[in-house]
Amino acid sequence: MPSSQTPSIAGTALDPTALRPAIDDAEIIRVAPEALLATLSALRAGGCTMLLDLGAVDYLGRDPRFDVVYHLLALPARTASVAEVGTPRRVRVLCGVGGEEPELATATGLWPSADWAEREVYDLFGIRFAGHPKLTRIQMPADWVGHPLRKDYPLRGPAREATPRPPFPLKSNVPAGAPPSGKVAAALQKQIARARGQEPEKA
Amino acid sequence: MNSIDRGSAPPVTDLGSSMDVVARDGNTMTLSMGPQHPSTHGVLQVVVEVSGEVVESAEMEIGYLHTGIEKSAENLFWTQAQTVIERMDYLNPLGNAMCYVLAAEKLLGITDRIPERAKDIRILLCELSRVASHCVWLGTNGIDLGAISTFFYSFDIREDILDLIEDSGGARMHPNYLRIGGTNGDLPDGFLAKLDALIEKFPKRMRELRTLLQNNPILRDRMIDIGVIPPAQALEWNLTGPALRASGIAYDVRKAFPYGGYEKYTFDVPVRSEGDAYARFLVRLDEMDETMRIVAQVRKELDRPGPVMVDDPKIAQPPKETIALSMEALIHHFKIVSESFRVPPGDVYQAIESPRGELGYYLVSNGNNRPYRVRTRPPSLYNLQALKAMAPGNLIADIVVMIGSLDPVFGEVDR
Numbered sequence: 001m002p003s004s005q006t007p008s009i010a011g012t013a014l015d016p017t018a019l020r021p022a023i024d025d026a027e028i029i030r031v032a033p034e035a036l037l038a039t040l041s042a043l044r045a046g047g048c049t050m051l052l053d054l055g056a057v058d059y060l061g062r063d064p065r066f067d068v069v070y071h072l073l074a075l076p077a078r079t080a081s082v083a084e085v086g087t088p089r090r091v092r093v094l095c096g097v098g099g100e101e102p103e104l105a106t107a108t109g110l111w112p113s114a115d116w117a118e119r120e121v122y123d124l125f126g127i128r129f130a131g132h133p134k135l136t137r138i139q140m141p142a143d144w145v146g147h148p149l150r151k152d153y154p155l156r157g158p159a160r161e162a163t164p165r166p167p168f169p170l171k172s173n174v175p176a177g178a179p180p181s182g183k184v185a186a187a188l189q190k191q192i193a194r195a196r197g198q199e200p201e202k203a
Numbered sequence: 204m205n206s207i208d209r210g211s212a213p214p215v216t217d218l219g220s221s222m223d224v225v226a227r228d229g230n231t232m233t234l235s236m237g238p239q240h241p242s243t244h245g246v247l248q249v250v251v252e253v254s255g256e257v258v259e260s261a262e263m264e265i266g267y268l269h270t271g272i273e274k275s276a277e278n279l280f281w282t283q284a285q286t287v288i289e290r291m292d293y294l295n296p297l298g299n300a301m302c303y304v305l306a307a308e309k310l311l312g313i314t315d316r317i318p319e320r321a322k323d324i325r326i327l328l329c330e331l332s333r334v335a336s337h338c339v340w341l342g343t344n345g346i347d348l349g350a351i352s353t354f355f356y357s358f359d360i361r362e363d364i365l366d367l368i369e370d371s372g373g374a375r376m377h378p379n380y381l382r383i384g385g386t387n388g389d390l391p392d393g394f395l396a397k398l399d400a401l402i403e404k405f406p407k408r409m410r411e412l413r414t415l416l417q418n419n420p421i422l423r424d425r426m427i428d429i430g431v432i433p434p435a436q437a438l439e440w441n442l443t444g445p446a447l448r449a450s451g452i453a454y455d456v457r458k459a460f461p462y463g464g465y466e467k468y469t470f471d472v473p474v475r476s477e478g479d480a481y482a483r484f485l486v487r488l489d490e491m492d493e494t495m496r497i498v499a500q501v502r503k504e505l506d507r508p509g510p511v512m513v514d515d516p517k518i519a520q521p522p523k524e525t526i527a528l529s530m531e532a533l534i535h536h537f538k539i540v541s542e543s544f545r546v547p548p549g550d551v552y553q554a555i556e557s558p559r560g561e562l563g564y565y566l567v568s569n570g571n572n573r574p575y576r577v578r579t580r581p582p583s584l585y586n587l588q589a590l591k592a593m594a595p596g597n598l599i600a601d602i603v604v605m606i607g608s609l610d611p612v613f614g615e616v617d618r
Contacts, residue, residue: 016569020549023309049438053580057567077435079451082458082472113441116588139266155278188570
């Protein structure tokens with residue numbers, strides 16, 4: 001689905017999903033946290049039998065800060081041949097969530113396989129899932145402090161930040177996660193405009 | 204021999220170093236199996252509650268091998284991230300690379316410009332990796348069940364394949380040979396002759412393995428009706444790959460969402476409906492034959508020479524010999540190596556059929572020379588999770604069979 005159908009949210013410049021080129025990889029639905037469970041239930045009832053994956057992205061500086069991404073797949077629930085499976089429907093549900101203590105409703109009631117995936121999102125991003133049977137850390141040790149996949153979590157852990165890496169002199173070597181700026185941003189705008197078949201704006 | 208008094212309950216004091224009694228409560232006992240247990244195929248801890256020898260519940264602890272690959276990849280260039288990504292599923296590094304490369308190519312918008320020969324080489328190596336990975340599974344699964352000698356037979360095939368992978372990319376396990384835009388150079392001289400020898404030798408080897416294992420009464424007894432997953436439960440627990448196809452659902456990413464040129468090749472998808480460990484065993488064996496069918500078809504395509512890298516100097520490194528002669532080539536080479544290339548902003552989900560199931564990458568780019576987010580959909584993680592549903596009601600010794608039949612790779616589960 002083209003990006004024009006993705007509702008715009010505040011801070012679009014920080015939201016690459018709104019700028020995506022026309023790639024036909026799934027049907028994309030963006031929902032608000034309040035509507036998440038209702039949307040997922042409707043999709044489950046509508047044939048999306050599998051919750052293939054559940055992950056999160058930290059768009060630091062955007063509001064809401066996180067996107068939790070659900071990848072759904074509609075497979076026939078009974079014994080089926082290759083022809084019957086055909087090309088199943090793929091749906092991607094994106095749900096923005098932010099605040100001091102980000103929290104969403106759990107999907108474990110709909111798909112038990114969400115269990116470990118939600119624990120991983122909680123462990124690595126600090127997003128809580130209300131109603132999850134056992135929301136504990138899964139990859140990191142139980143006494144770990146912080147959520148490593150957050151963009152403001154230092155790459156080598158807080159303890160080792162005292163010895164920073166030697167600076168790399170290349171101008172283009174911007175910190176990971178920083179949005180492009182200056183000439184690069186301008187070039188990028190042109191690239192996007194070209195990809196959408198529009199004439200780039202004259203500065 | 205010491206005589207054991209069978210009349211009273213034997214005191215459970217020493218079950219060996221890797222099977223420790225955690226707690227006892229009335230008729231049930233909680234045991235910790237692993238993390239250093241040979242049958243867990245890595246570092247998996249299963250905390251099982253048993254009543255006698257029957258499992259009441261099984262909880263798993265993972266994360267012992269967590270190395271923060273996703274975090275590392277976010278901090279590396281698009282070209283560099285591939286090296287850490289290949290280390291997730293260490294039995295199928297080329298599959299990981301394939302998925303990542305395809306996803307990045309979609310974001311770059313160069314999917315249609317990848318040369319045919321590059322696509323063929325990629326498919327060839329991915330399919331060979333699938334056989335190599337199944338060989339490891341077959342060998343270790345045999346050991347779990349007491350059939351030690353099959354390990355040597357299956358590793359013989361695997362060694363031949365790793366030799367081919369070494370010839371192509373220079374390394375046995377993590378060659379980093381696939382590149383965004385194609386492959387790193389053409390196949391070397393003598394590669395196709397070795398491949399022909401493997402294609403010729405394979406059916407005989409496979410027959411030997413089947414004779415040893417397939418109708419072996421001990422193996423059949425250990426696997427039939429063990430760890431049964433009905434189709435509805437398989438979907439609920441998010442199984443993919445051979446585990447799902449053994450439960451009767453013929454979902455194969457190569458057929459449902461053909462990628463990277465698979466639509467060109469003819470192959471069948473082995474499916475069984477029993478859903479037990481033996482069905483998963485047979486599906487994988489059949490899959491090895493089907494895979495070699497694809498390999499033989501790709502072999503024919505490889506007689507035709509052609510370019511192996513996309514014709515785009517901003518993405519493809521210039522050939523080494525041009526660097527000394529052309530200033531543009533030197534500049535492009537310097538730019539690609541020192542700061543990689545920029546990928547237009549957007550997000551994409553790309554899936555491939557790995558030996559364990561649907562391996563997916565959800566990549567987000569914000570227009571920079573590093574991926575903004577690399578989310579993996581690890582098939583092993585979800586397949587392994589289903590053990591919670593499979594284990595109750597079975598004997599504790601069968602947990603070993605169930606783990607083996609799910610074929611988890613812990614580099615991928617923990618990342």
